[in-house]
Amino acid sequence: MTQTVAIDPAAPIWHDIADAMPILTCIIDDDGQLLWTNRCWQSEIGIETDGNLWTFFSGTTGDDARAAWKADVATGRPFALTLSLPAGPVDFAVRPAGAGRWIAIASREETQRQTETARAATRAELDVLTNAMPQMVWATRPDGHHDFYNAQWYRFTGVPEGSTDGEGWNGMFHPDDQDRAWSRWRHSLASGEDYEIEYRLRHHSGQYRWVLGRALPVTDGDGTIVRWIGTCTDIDSAKRAAEQNDILSRELSHRIKNIFAIISGLVRMSARQMPAVRGFADDLARRIAALGAAHDLARPHSDVSRPLIGEATLHHVLRELLSPYAVEQWVIEGDDVPIDDRGATPVALIFHELATNAAKYGALSIPEGRLSIRTARHDGVLGIDWHEVGGPPIDGAPQATGFGTRLAALSIEQQLAGHIARDWRREGLAVHIDVACEALVRDQAA
Template identity: 65%
Template sequence: MEQNNPGANADSMGAVGEPMRAPWLNGAPTPADALSQSRAHLQVLTYAMPQMVWSTRPDGFHDYYNARWYEFTGVPEGSTDGEEWNGMFHPQDQDRARTRWRRSLTTGEPYEIEYRLRHKSGEYRWTLGRALPVFNDEGAISRWIGTCTDIHDAKMAAEQNELLSRELSHRIKNIFAVISGLIGLSSRHDPSVRGFAKELQERIAALGRAHEFARPHSEASRPALGGSTLKGLLLEIFSPYPAFDAGRIAVVGDDVPVDDRGATPIALVFHELATNAAKYGALTTSDGRVDVEILRANGSVRITWCEAGGPIIDGEPTRTGFGTRLADMSVAQQLGGLIRREWKPSGLCVEIEVLIDRLSRDL
C-alpha cells in the first residue's frame, strides 16, 4: 500500500486536502481583468450618454469616441483619431479651438469652448466642448475625458431673443426721444415753463440711460462699465457730468447686481443728486467733489453720497423741491428702502439703504 506523502502535493493541495487555486480564480481579478472590466464599464456608460464623449492620451492624442460622435458626424470610425478632430470644426473656429486645447494640455486647466462642429448633413452646428484631466496616484495626468453637447438650437434661440430685445429697446428709446421732443416743443409756447421742461427732459434722458443699461444683454451688447451692476449703473448715470471726467465723482466699495427692477429708481435718485450738486452744491466749484460708497451687509446695501469742497451750507433748506420728493418716492415706494439726509456745513450727505433683493430679481 502506498503511504501518503504529506509534501507530495504541497503546491496543489489546500490545508484540508483540496487543490490550491490562484487568487483570481477565487474571485479576485487580476490587474488586467480589472482594467478590462473598467473599460467595459466606461464603454457602457459613454454609449448610454446623450452627449458625444471622447478621450485622449496625456499628450492630447484622441484615441476614443463613443457612438454618439459617429452618429452626429457621420465619419468613418477612427477617421478623427489623433489630430484629425480639428478638421471637423468650422474653418473660422479651428485655430481658436486648437489654441484653447493646447493651453489646457500645457496647464492642466479644464477645457471649455463653444465651436461649430460639422454635422453629417453638412451643416455646422454650435457645440459646447468640455474636458477634464484624470490624474494618477502620482498626480500626473493619465488621460483627458471630454464631451461635446449640441447647443445649436439654444444658441439660435438666444440670438433671436437678442434681436428682439434690441428692436424693443430701440423702440423704447424712440419713445423717450418722442416724449422729450414733445416737452421741448410745448415749452416753446410758454417761456415760464422752460426751466421745468429742461429738467424734465434731463430726467427722461436719465431714465433712457438706465433702461439701456439694465435691459437684457448678450456678451456683445453688455455695457462696458461694470456689467449690470450697481457700480456700473452709477458710473453710467454720472458719465455726462464734466466732474466725472475730471475725477471729482468717485464710486467705491462693494458691488451688487441690478436689473430693470432697481435701475429706474436708482437712476432717478442719483441723477437728482448729481444735478443738484452741479447747480447748487459741491460740483459748482473747481475743487468740489462727490464720494459715493457702497456697503453690502446682512442682505442690505447702503449707498452713501457725500459732497465736499462746495459752498458752505447754513442748514437744511426750508423748502422741499420736486426732485427731493421724487427721490424719496423712488427709494421708499419703489425700493421699500430708507433715505436720510444730513446737511453738513462741508456739504450734503445722503444715506440710502435698501434690501439687495429689491435691486434685482435674481437675488
C-alpha cells in the first residue's frame, strides 16, 4: 500500500523546509500544472508557478507528454520522471501528496552532479580570471598548504606544474629570504593577519627578482578561515630604480657636505690673513657647519642612509643643533612634526643663531642657565617658544639690529612665511615663532 505524503502547499513550515533545501523541488497537480516551486528551482530555472511540465518532458511532446504524465499519475504510486531543464536532463522522484497533488524532488545523484557542475564552473571562471591577471596568483588551504597557482606563476618561475604545491614554494625564494618569508607566513597562519612581504623570487632565467607577496584570508560566516588567496607582484624594476636613486642621493649629499666643508675652510683661511675679521669668520664657519648638519639630517633618506636617530623631525634637528651644549641646560618638549631639506635650512639658521647668542650672552653662557623649547601644533600651525632663564640679567632690547636678527627674519618670515617675535625679559630672552607645518616639508598637507 502506498503511503500518501500529506503536504499543504500553503503551509509556511513546508515552504521554510523546502526553500532551505539545495535541491530542485516542486508541487504539481494531476494535470501537470506547477502549483509551487522552491527557491532552488526559481533560482536555477526561473519558472513561476503558473507554468506546467509539458515543455520539460524528455523525449516526448504535446499529447504524448500529457498522456505519459496521466498514465503515471493514474497508478497513484511514486514514479520516476526525467525533465529536460536548461541545465540538462534532471531525474526526479515523484510522490503523491494528496488532494490531487504530487511532490517532485530531484534525486541525490542529480543534486550531487549539479553541485559538482557548479563547482567546476566556478573553478573555470576563477582560472580564467586569475590567468587573465598580470600578477601571479596562488591559494592555500587553511593550514597554509599551497594547492593552486595561476599560469603567470608558472610562466615567471618556469617550474613544472604542481612542483611548488605544499611547502615547495619556499624553495623558490632567495636563500637569504627563505627564513624571513617562512616566519612571516607562519605568523599570518597563526594570527589570521594579512600577509605582506618583499622577497626575491627565482625567475625562469635563473636570476632572482624582487616581488611583493600579499595574501588575505577568506572566512566563512562564523569567521573561520577557509582559504588564503595571495598574489606576487614583480617589483624588481622599481626596487632597483629606488636603489639607484638612493645611491645618487647619497652621492649628491656627500658632494653638498664637501661644499660646506670647503666653504668653511675658505672662510677660516681668509680669516687667518685678515685678523680683523677673525670673529666674524668663526661665526660664519659655525653657521655653515650647522647648515651641513641640518642638511644631512633632513635630506630624503632610504633605510640604508637614514640616520640612527630615525625619521627627520623638528625635534631631532633642534637636538642636533643643541648637542654641543651641556645636555642638562636645555630641554625640548611638545608636539613634534616632520621636516625635510625644505624646512631644515631656515630652521637651522635661526636656531643656530639663537643658540650661539645664548652661549655668548644668555642662558647657555653660565652653568646655572637653562633653556626650554616648547612646540605646540594647532590647526596646521606650529608654535615654537624659546625661553631662557638663569643667565646674565638683560637690561633691555639691543639698541641696534644685528646680522642675526636680520637673518632670522629672512629665514622665518620670507622663506617659511612665518612670524617671529622677541621679548627681552630681564630674566632671559623669550622668542615665539609661528610657522605653517606644511612649510617644513615638501608636498605634504598640514
